[in-house]
Amino acid sequence: MVHVTPPPGLSHAEERLWAAFPTGTMVVLGDDVPEGPLPDRTVRAHVLTRLMLGACETRPGSVAAVKLRGAYIIGQIDVSGGTVEHELRLERCRLVEEPDLSNAETRQLRFADCRMPGFDGGGLRADGYLSLSGSTIEGQVRLPRAQLSGxxxxxxxRIxxxxxxxxxLFxxxxxVDVGTFIRDAEITGxxxxxxxxxxxxxFMxxxxxSNPGRLALDAQNMVVEDTAEFSAGFRANGTVRLRSARFNGILSFSKGILDSGDPERMALHASHMYxxxxxxxPAEKIKGKVNLSYSRVGVLYDLPPAWPDELSLNGLVYDTLRGGGLxxxxxxxxxxxxxxLQPYEQLAAWYHGAGSDDLARKVQLAKLRARRRKLHFVGRAWNHLLDWTVGYGFRPWLAFAWFAFLLAVGTTVFSAEKPHAIRPPDELPDFHALVYSLDLLIPLDTFGQQLAYDAVGWSRWVAYLLVATGWVLATALIAGVTRVLRPN
Incomplete structure (x- = not known):
């Protein structure tokens, strides 16, 4: 039944609220949150529920609404599954029981600077915004499957x-359309x-x-259009999990703090993210592990002081990299x-795309040196040889430097200790120490000196050394070039 006048049995505060509803006038019972059930500030929850569900006539030319400040509300505001056509605005109220708006269709809802033991809005569909700003909630806020258009x-x-x-916050x-604003909040749990x-x-x-050693934020598969701000003093004491989340805009941890509470746990788990x-x-070094594996980022901007001790980067792809040198x-x-291999390959590809081919080669060289540590003894020895001689093929000039050094040694030695002729005089070419050393170093008999003269005494060991190193340099150069052409 629709009442034109307040129904019987209402307190004075409830009569004021009933009379103010048709015009949407704010009823002020006090300017602070009441600690106890004062007679002149106590309102029963079922009175608010009846007004929200249309138990009072509205006034043409006015916007009806339930607006109440400084009330002590006993009982439960329960409009679960109902349709609420009017705005609810509670300011500085104390709710003894958690309001239940689950699966309701409502207009704008505002609980400003209130105190309550929880909030249930599972499946809520609000044609307007939901505000819990300034409130203290000693329990769980439930909003699964809620749709907030405003x-x-x-x-x-404070939760x-x-x-x-x-x-x-579950x-x-x-x-949420329009925007989610959770600034200056404190959430424990x-x-x-x-x-x-x-x-x-x-915007956070x-x-x-605060949930040390556990998940501070679990946002797997979340989609954010525009900006996600975990910045400007944001702090997570626990793991922030953004696995498979998508940010069609900026994801910022600028001047924030990430602390897992346990160095063995993830501080930021953002694998498979976009x-x-x-x-x-962040404002300080990240405490805990960071996982960016298999994520794709357009622009990645970070700085060395922020890096944690352990980073997982395998599969990370980025178009632009900012912060820090080679x-x-x-x-x-x-x-x-x-x-x-992939993190090194991606970094080298980025330097190459940026026109820094020399830096790209240095990254490839660093990749092979890092890979060497995982090999067995023989493999490590061969890799060391490739590194020293030709820089894995990325520094072929090293082979020529070694070649020039050994050529100078051979020329000096064989000028002082001339080899013995092993052919008849009429078949002997003129001996030349430089050409003889060159013939020893080149695996093929190019100038005919090696087959015409034979080193004697201690210089024979120098000849053996030149022949052996010539083969090694040639083999290393071929292997190195092959490794460059097929780096994996």
């Missing part, structure tokens, strides 16, 4: 969930945004998420505890 606001909100088996499958879609961005500047731009510029980047890719 945005979601939790600026300055505390002491049960480690439950999330402080909102898998949440869809972990936030779950798995599968959420933030169509107007996600100066917010503290971001147009990733700003990994030496820093080589240290960056070496922080992966497991050796993988």
């Amino acid at each position: 945005g979601f606001r939790m600026n300055g909100t 505390t969930m002491d049960d480690p088996a439950k999330w402080a 909102s898998g499958g949440l869809v 972990g936030v779950r945004f798995v599968g959420a879609r933030m169509n107007g961005g996600l 500047e100066r917010t503290v998420l 971001a147009d731009e990733l700003l990994l510029l 030496k820093d980047r080589l240290e960056w890719v070496s922080r992966d505890p497991q050796f993988h």
